[in-house]
Amino acid sequence: MDFSEDLLRVLWHEVGHFCVDLLESEANPDFVVDDFWVMYNENAISKHKWGGGVRMMPSVKWNVLVEDLDKTSFSMLGSISGCVFETVFLNEFLQKNVRFEDCFNNKEGCAGQGDFMSFFMMGSELRKKYGRNPDFIKFSETELFDIYYKQLITNKAFLEQLNEIVVKRRDKILADYKDSDNKKEYSHHLIKDDLDILKNHVTEIMLKTSFKEMILDIKEVIRAKMEIESQV
Known part of the structure; x- marks a missing residue:
């Protein structure tokens, strides 16, 4: 994969x-997405030299999070969403043949390693609080992605x-990278006005293409499975 595709x-x-974080913050006004960034490191141990992140504040400890099944269901969906979108992009736009598990695993340097750890930490805390439920484990670990x-x-x-938005953002970042002094280590943050513009654009297409409805429906399925687990 070349520099631009990565x-x-x-x-x-x-x-x-x-996308999921925006919908979660809409449902929970006490939380806000306040940073979106990408970074390049020529010496990264991963095969992918580009990385990034999205930050929602305030942060919540896992054992506190699972007290709120609605927020936990959003968080579990959000944690897999990065690798779901990446897999869709690679397969549908670049005509690759990759699996979700190629991104979402615990291998060092893997794009979704941190997401994988977060997902299973939530699962662990749910079992500590509500007990072990094989049906929920099967659903969350094998059915949810599909x-x-x-x-x-x-x-x-x-x-x-969404691809139009992403390509335009890619072009802006590449132009900024070209003008940067350090080509070996580079970062690009969307904050304040730039972040608000991205929020508005993404929110608009989530609403008019029924993506928002889809995510809320899946979130409710997760919530229902959690409620069954909490009663076991």
């Missing part, structure tokens, strides 16, 4: 988190419009 990959990954992925790839309008 940047597109990480942007798709982070926008995947961003549900999300299969619904997402059918929403062509959302994917095409």
Whole structure:
């Protein structure tokens, strides 16, 4: 994967988190997405030299998070969303043949390693609080991705419009990178006005393409499974 394509990959990954985080912050006004960034490191141990992140504040400890099943269901969906979007981008736009697990695993240097750890930490805290439920474990670890992925790839309008946003953002970042003094280590943060512009654009297409409805429906499925677990 070349330099530009790898940047597109990480942007798709982070926008995947961003979309769910925006919907979560809309449902929970006490939380806000306050940073979106990508970074390049020529000496990164990963095969991918581009990385990135999305930050929602305030942060919540896992054992506190699982007290609120609604927020936990959003968080579990958000944690897999980066790798779901990345997988869709690679397969649908670059015509690759990759699996979700190629991104979402615990291998050092893997794009979704941190997401993987977060997801299973939530699962661990849920079991500590509510007990072990094999049905929920099977759903969250083997079925949830398939549900999300299969619904997402059918929403062509959302994917095409999101890709336009991502490509424009890629072009701006590449121009900024070209003008930067340090080409070996570089970072680009979207904050304040730039972040608000991205929020507005993404929120608009999530609403008009029914992506928002899809995510809220999947979130409710997770919530229902959690409620069953909490009663076991």
